[in-house]
Amino acid sequence: MKVRQAPERFRNPIGRYIVLRDPGLCTQCGTCMKTCPAGVFTVAGRLALRPKEWLCPGPCQAGENACIKACPAEAITIRKNPLLNTLGDFRWPVDLLLDTWEMARTGKAPIGDNLRYNLGLSGGGFDRMRLSFPDKPAKKIKPDEVDLGISLNRRDHGGRLDISVPYYGGGMSFGSVSRSTMQARAMVAQETNSLVCTGEGGFPTVLYPYDKHVITQVATGLFGVREETIQRVRMVEFKYAQGAKPGLGGHLLGDKVTTAVAKMREAVKGSALFSPFPFHSVYSVEDHKKHVDWMRAINPAAVVSVKVSTPTDVDMVAVGSYYAGAHVIHLDGSYGGTGAAPDIAKKNIAMPIEYAIPKVHRFLTEEGVRERMTLIASGGIRGAHDIIKAIALGADGVVIGTADMMALGCIRCGACESGRGCARGIATTDDELAEQFDPQWGAQRIYNLYQVWNKQLREILADFGLKSVRELVGRTEFLVHLDYEGREAAKNA
Amino acid sequence: MPAKYHIHVEPVVDRFLSPKSYVALERDGCLGCLECVKRQCIYDVFKQGKYNPEQMRDSADSLCRNCLWCVQQCKRRLFSRQSNPDFAAMGDEYWTPKIIAALWSQASDGKVPVSGAGYTGPFCGPGFDQIWTDMSEIVRPTRDGIHGREYINTSADIGRKSRRLIFDKDGKTTNASYPLISIGLPVVINLLPFGAVGEGLREAIGLTAKELNILAIRDADELVEHNWPVDTIGHLAPYLRADQPVKQYTKLIKQVRAVEIDDGPKVLEKISEIKNLAEEAVVIVRLPLAPEAVKRAVKLAEQKVETLHLFADYRGNEFEDGNDSAKLSSAANPRFVSEAVAEIHEALIRAGLRDAVTLIASGGIALAEHVAKIILCGADVAAVDIPVLLANQCRMCLNCRENKPCPVEIDNVQVDWSRQRIVNLLGSWHAQMIEVLGAMGIREARRLRGELGRAMFFRDLEKESFGPIFGQRKEFTTEEISKIKKQISKR
Numbered sequence: 001m002k003v004r005q006a007p008e009r010f011r012n013p014i015g016r017y018i019v020l021r022d023p024g025l026c027t028q029c030g031t032c033m034k035t036c037p038a039g040v041f042t043v044a045g046r047l048a049l050r051p052k053e054w055l056c057p058g059p060c061q062a063g064e065n066a067c068i069k070a071c072p073a074e075a076i077t078i079r080k081n082p083l084l085n086t087l088g089d090f091r092w093p094v095d096l097l098l099d100t101w102e103m104a105r106t107g108k109a110p111i112g113d114n115l116r117y118n119l120g121l122s123g124g125g126f127d128r129m130r131l132s133f134p135d136k137p138a139k140k141i142k143p144d145e146v147d148l149g150i151s152l153n154r155r156d157h158g159g160r161l162d163i164s165v166p167y168y169g170g171g172m173s174f175g176s177v178s179r180s181t182m183q184a185r186a187m188v189a190q191e192t193n194s195l196v197c198t199g200e201g202g203f204p205t206v207l208y209p210y211d212k213h214v215i216t217q218v219a220t221g222l223f224g225v226r227e228e229t230i231q232r233v234r235m236v237e238f239k240y241a242q243g244a245k246p247g248l249g250g251h252l253l254g255d256k257v258t259t260a261v262a263k264m265r266e267a268v269k270g271s272a273l274f275s276p277f278p279f280h281s282v283y284s285v286e287d288h289k290k291h292v293d294w295m296r297a298i299n300p301a302a303v304v305s306v307k308v309s310t311p312t313d314v315d316m317v318a319v320g321s322y323y324a325g326a327h328v329i330h331l332d333g334s335y336g337g338t339g340a341a342p343d344i345a346k347k348n349i350a351m352p353i354e355y356a357i358p359k360v361h362r363f364l365t366e367e368g369v370r371e372r373m374t375l376i377a378s379g380g381i382r383g384a385h386d387i388i389k390a391i392a393l394g395a396d397g398v399v400i401g402t403a404d405m406m407a408l409g410c411i412r413c414g415a416c417e418s419g420r421g422c423a424r425g426i427a428t429t430d431d432e433l434a435e436q437f438d439p440q441w442g443a444q445r446i447y448n449l450y451q452v453w454n455k456q457l458r459e460i461l462a463d464f465g466l467k468s469v470r471e472l473v474g475r476t477e478f479l480v481h482l483d484y485e486g487r488e489a490a491k492n493a
Numbered sequence: 494m495p496a497k498y499h500i501h502v503e504p505v506v507d508r509f510l511s512p513k514s515y516v517a518l519e520r521d522g523c524l525g526c527l528e529c530v531k532r533q534c535i536y537d538v539f540k541q542g543k544y545n546p547e548q549m550r551d552s553a554d555s556l557c558r559n560c561l562w563c564v565q566q567c568k569r570r571l572f573s574r575q576s577n578p579d580f581a582a583m584g585d586e587y588w589t590p591k592i593i594a595a596l597w598s599q600a601s602d603g604k605v606p607v608s609g610a611g612y613t614g615p616f617c618g619p620g621f622d623q624i625w626t627d628m629s630e631i632v633r634p635t636r637d638g639i640h641g642r643e644y645i646n647t648s649a650d651i652g653r654k655s656r657r658l659i660f661d662k663d664g665k666t667t668n669a670s671y672p673l674i675s676i677g678l679p680v681v682i683n684l685l686p687f688g689a690v691g692e693g694l695r696e697a698i699g700l701t702a703k704e705l706n707i708l709a710i711r712d713a714d715e716l717v718e719h720n721w722p723v724d725t726i727g728h729l730a731p732y733l734r735a736d737q738p739v740k741q742y743t744k745l746i747k748q749v750r751a752v753e754i755d756d757g758p759k760v761l762e763k764i765s766e767i768k769n770l771a772e773e774a775v776v777i778v779r780l781p782l783a784p785e786a787v788k789r790a791v792k793l794a795e796q797k798v799e800t801l802h803l804f805a806d807y808r809g810n811e812f813e814d815g816n817d818s819a820k821l822s823s824a825a826n827p828r829f830v831s832e833a834v835a836e837i838h839e840a841l842i843r844a845g846l847r848d849a850v851t852l853i854a855s856g857g858i859a860l861a862e863h864v865a866k867i868i869l870c871g872a873d874v875a876a877v878d879i880p881v882l883l884a885n886q887c888r889m890c891l892n893c894r895e896n897k898p899c900p901v902e903i904d905n906v907q908v909d910w911s912r913q914r915i916v917n918l919l920g921s922w923h924a925q926m927i928e929v930l931g932a933m934g935i936r937e938a939r940r941l942r943g944e945l946g947r948a949m950f951f952r953d954l955e956k957e958s959f960g961p962i963f964g965q966r967k968e969f970t971t972e973e974i975s976k977i978k979k980q981i982s983k984r
Contacts, residue, residue: 010565083564085576086515089613124616240630244611247628247932277931278631287631311628312949334625337611343595344605344925346612348862349932350628351949355958362961380611393962402611415558416609423535423560427609433535476962484963 001191003107003451006444008054009409009437014087015054016098017078019067025075035070036060053081057111090122091335092402092412096382100449104407107448109456118385118456122335124483125354126380126389132480137465143458147468150397152235152303152374153327159301161234163397164193165454166469167387170378170401171217171239171307173201174224175252175261175273176339176416177427178434184442185404186210191443192450197237197399200250200275202264203229206439215305218295220249221275223265230298237305237330238291240278243379244337246309246350249277253340256421258429289324296325303327305376309349310334310356315363322364322373330399331356333379338401339427340417353379354393361394361474384456394474407445408437497644498677500705500920502603505913509886509901510550511597512579514590517557520571530563530572539563584889587620587808592859593883596918600884603917605924619974620809620829620857623951624866628932645927647938649679649874651708651751652775653799654848671799672773674708674750678923679868679938682709683855683876684732686807686819689893691904694885695719697911702728704912705919710753710777710802710876713742723748730777735759739766746770753777753802756789761796777802777853781818782811782833790837794846802853803837803872805830807879809857818856826971830856831870838871838943847943861925868941869948884918885911 007013019040021032028048032041038055041048056078060066068076088094099110099117110117120127152161169185176199183206189196190213197215198207202224207214211232218225219239230236241247252261254272262269282288292304305328306321308314318329333353337346357377364370377390378399390398402410408426421428425436461469464478472478517538523529531539542553554577563572583590595606617623652673661667682698695715702709703725713731721729730751731742739746746752752767754760756778764776777800778793780786790801804818805811810827834854841847854867855876864875879889886901893899930938933947941947955966 012565012570086574090615091613122616283631308630317630335612340607340609342605342607342928344862349626351625355954358958411561412610413559414608414610417607420535423562481963483967485965485967
């Protein structure tokens with residue numbers, strides 16, 4: 001796969017500006033076509049087409065719009081798109097949304113300040129941290145030389161499992177998301193030598209070609225978990241809890257349980273499916289060890305990941321997982337999540353991931369097991385800077401969920417659970433809605449986004465003077481927090 | 494085991510179309526093409542939406558789920574969406590439009606609000622948003638959809654509790670028994686700080702209190718006037734201001750289980766007057782939260798006052814000194830209700846008096862999580878006020894304070910409609926409480942009280958996780974805090 005244009009799939013893509021060309025004034029002279037650096041103005045034969053306003057980057061020439069200045073007939077007007085006032089939120093502000101869509105479309109970093117697509121407005125955590133670059137890196141490193149790969153198994157049992165990027169795809173089940181979405185993500189995982197998790201909804205046959213890059217999730221409902229699905233893969237993930245609804249379990253509404261979903265989950269069509277909380281067979285670390293042993297007996301080569309939420313005692317949970325024999329501890333912070341969850345749980349239960357990473361990293365280090373345990377973080381990782389920040393705080397890598405959906409055209413309307421599901425065909429199992437996009441297109445979009453991230457990650461690491469992302473783990477000296485006295489103000493803030 | 498506590502919720506249609514956060518716009522210029530986006534809408538907004546000329550609002554805005562399909566697919570680009578200024582103008586910096594809309598929807602369907610795409614709000618905010626509740630990875634009670642989940646008890650007691658049982662030589666208890674009111678939810682309905690309250694809403698509040706087995710604090714004169722039936726009056730607690738003598742309400746006091754009175758120099762005499770009339774009545778003393786309140790609370794507990802109602806203003810700010818709960822605090826740097834309550838809770842523990850007294854806390858209780866959080870901070874029971882009005886579609890325009898007509902005619906609500914709306918709201922809160930309690934592994938709301946180990950505070954988390962990395966956290970100035978509050982309320 002190569003970076004290639006993957007245009008928006010809607011007729012009227014959302015841009016920052018509204019570009020109007022008054023047909024009454026326009027003389028079809030073609031000046032605008034020649035001046036516009038972004039390709040907003042196009043023709044079919046001799047006829048000027050509607051401006052592709054979503055491509056307009058705004059004042060492109062010394063604070064002015066080149067086309068307006070150049071147009072001899074004064075036929076062009078440009079103004080801000082009023083729709084933007086209704087898009088975005090604290091975690092995904094409108095600029096981050098627009099730029100993420102653009103990265104997915106073009107595979108190139110948007111023009112302008114890189115903080116625009118690397119920061120939210122939530123006023124805390126990652127959004128108040130900035131990267132702190134040394135005046136002169138210790139070693140001179142070219143971005144191309146930087147290694148982004150991480151190793152997920154650092155213990156002396158189980159198979160080797162190295163991925164080429166410090167992130168992989170989080171669990172979104174068949175049932176909560178469409179088959180096209182799953183397939184698109186799996187294609188990207190294979191292409192980038194990374195992984196993608198099935199979520200708790202079984203292993204659809206469309207994923208078989210990507211076996212080696214799929215994680216089978218074993219969650220409390222045990223939906224679609226069979227010996228065969230565990231033996232297929234290189235990594236198995238136990239989901240104890242998830243950040244968006246810690247301690248609450250899952251609930252797939254009856255409407256979403258279509259024939260295909262029911263078959264996959266060995267359930268009845270139309271009846272709501274619950275993943276209870278917690279695992280009824282696990283009430284101690286010993287019980288948990290039994291679980292891990294069970295996986296290893298079925299698939300000795302499997303790398304076992306344990307996905308937990310972030311309670312106060314998350315550090316103890318992590319150490320317990322280590323002693324039970326797990327390879328990966330995956331912390332899912334409370335501000336992420338993709339599917340439907342009770343609003344009360346999203347904000348109020350369990351701590352944000354920014355607090356949990358350093359806490360667990362420190363505890364595992366003190367316990368002397370940090371070197372043998374892989375620490376993965378998720379729950380609100382939106383872009384390259386978030387990845388760097390999470391790793392610098394002490395994680396080995398991160399898990400991506402929401403950003404993938406953004407690449408596929410999610411607008412965060414939050415109506416994933418209602419009626420037939422997502423109107424945009426991402427989080428739905430409705431046959432008609434789910435056919436909206438081709439997995440190939442979806443894969444290209446996610447791939448494009450990841451390539452922009454990779455480029456940014458390499459540049460940042462090179463500026464830090466680091467040859468590998470593995471050297472960044474726990475290096476908090478590369479971070480500053482704007483609300484703290486302790487460090488000099490961020491250099492790129 | 495007593496019967497399981499259950500709240501019967503059922504959808505209730507809105508009387509008025511409420512302002513929505515966004516409005517859809519449709520321009521002229523349709524050419525009647527065959528791929529009309531109106532037919533493609535998966536929510537059938539265009540088929541079902543109707544313009545209501547009387548209310549000057551389109552029900553399409555309520556049906557629309559903001560997927561932008563029409564905006565992005567219409568060939569002629571005829572559709573657009575805009576923020577609704579009516580929506581953004583509602584409420585204030587504390588009672589944000591988002592909170593108001595969330596309560597409306599809970600009152601209309603009684604369900605736990607669910608949405609996708611993760612959390613969209615600020616990292617942390619003022620007040621209750623400084624607190625996260627804990628969860629446990631491996632907890633009981635279990636949550637199992639197939640076999641039903643283990644029962645989580647949400648009841649609370651109002652009154653004084655014996656610290657231990659004392660037995661005589663025949664093995665019988667010799668404790669003095671104190672009157673105690675058990676309520677099904679750790680919630681009582683507070684006096685309303687404003688509102689165009691008419692006969693319908695009054696009756697609805699009484700019926701709700703009875704249906705949910707909770708208490709509602711009501712103005713004493715109003716209760717006398719209404720002449721409630723015997724089975725309902727027990728769920729209503731008359732409130733006597735300092736200037737209302739007990740002897741004027743003799744008949745009423747003999748009927749009720751609880752009476753609320755203002756704190757004041759003669760509070761003890763007033764309590765004994767009430768007790769002389771009705772030995773079994775619990776007397777609740779209203780105490781405004783203020784810096785000095787902690788001393789007064791301990792003093793009252795020492796003097797055997799059995800229940801304190803600690804109130805902040807309706808945005809949850811403590812008062813400078815004794816004040817009127819309907820007014821906003823004039824204190825320069827008020828603490829938030831949770832902090833002020835926690836201080837009193839801890840002082841009572843140190844004085845060995847915590848179980849001798851029940852703490853009811855009010856002011857700024859806006860969402861279900863606030864009930865859980867104020868209890869974590871040390872209250873036994875939360876008192877709600879404005880949400881009762883919001884359940885009746887109040888828009889917090891405050892017209893009622895100036896005696897202007899209420900735009901949603903709350904003074905005219907039908908009893909049954911209003912009752913079911915309030916029941917739905919509290920039913921939704923009950924279900925949400927259970928979610929939070931279940932996640933924490935707590936089976937009883939009573940055990941949540943003061944369980945600080947199950948609460949995580951912004952300040953502590955920052956210090957513990959970021960302190961070793963970034964050093965000392967900067968303190969916010971008052972201006973910065975008010976700027977943050979404004980930013981948050983804009984969304």
